[in-house]
Amino acid sequence: MKRGFEFDGATVLITGASRGIGRAAAEQMLARGATVLTVARSEAALAELKALEPRRVHVLAADLAAPGMPLAVARWVAAEHPGCTGLINNAAIMIHTRLSEPADRGLPEEDPREAEIAREVAVNLIAPLTLTAHMLPLLARRPGAMVANVTSGLAIAPLPDAVTYCATKAGLASATRGLRSLARVEGRAMQLSEVVMALVDTGLSAPAKRKMAPQEAARQMLDGLAAGRRRVFVGPTGVLSAIDRLWPAMADRIIAGKMRATKGPMETGMRGA
Template structure:
């Protein structure tokens, strides 16, 4: 049974919370009465966000690509912001790489992408369980992508990491339910959004403000899976013809 979710008076940790979709999430969550803990690498973006929403946003500079960062972050939250009851794993990086071309940097790039996109959200989700479950209505939201359903050629590692995060989110949800933990575990399947994550091209990109609003609305409705914009159609196409979905997404 679905239950409505209210962000008012919640403390919400948003990774990548000062740029792109994360910035819009932070802004809109504050407007709904939440206090946001914004995590990011760029100090200037974090400072600007804190100045704009003085008193409603706590900032923490952290690089989730650094080994041990998820453990350190969860410990910091436990010690300084135990009222945190919502985790939104939004931070991600995408490398546009032809893996068939020999390059001394490609193995390190693979490791970095997996660490930020997969290892960090998995570890944060698990490490934050004791903090989140201490509250009556906690939530974990993992942002994946339509590319987890049908990958594109030039971002193989990103697509693989999002597919793995999608699988993990389902399993974690099942484990929480089996253990009677009252945690809403949602997946937001993101469309192509107008941020610096993806390359410029001829494809129309969804505005970050709308992507964030759709995600928040889906969490408020208690949805397990939140399909953003064109991913709703991709879901149907993939169900009817996986090969057609792959062809559509291959060169996106």
């Protein structure tokens, strides 16, 4: 069996750690013997997380959409936690809106739709790529290092009312594959994994009848990384991927059907992770 990432004794940086999947993953990594470096926007939520294990939880409040923030996070790690061997890019936002519907206008010189799209792209794609680029020189010096990018089943079959989110996750999936190829060309023995996340009961997704618990999603993610999988399918996303390869139109119908099955109107607005 292929040996994957060893959490016991490792130091791992995870973004979007204050709630949902990130919070569950941080707690479970602690249980597996890791030291966890947590990044999120909420100082209060991070303080609660640090209180669980003050000696092995280190926190940094940061908005990854802010220019220069990924570099600042990488410098914090290099200066205070140079033994870091793992990075999990988990933070994401989803704005539930249909691009076919006109956006409400503010001041004449402002375009709210452009601002929404730009923030989603910044948090979901630019930030993880930039943070990874700044972290790679540090991680490359550590044997058994790992980078995991959390994408989504929606990168396989997109949700009609979250087109930008789906596009960013598809981009991150492609970037993970490209980084893996780059490591192979350069002869770097580093684990580069994509975690294809299912529909999870967090504030990121709109209301739906069936959602996976964040704790179970985090467990499947960490188990897959520990097993050394290049692509970790959480929940039914592996089945969705197989359907998409054989019958792409059916995969699209399955995801569109989930949107129709939601209770009440779809929410429009920003949801953070």
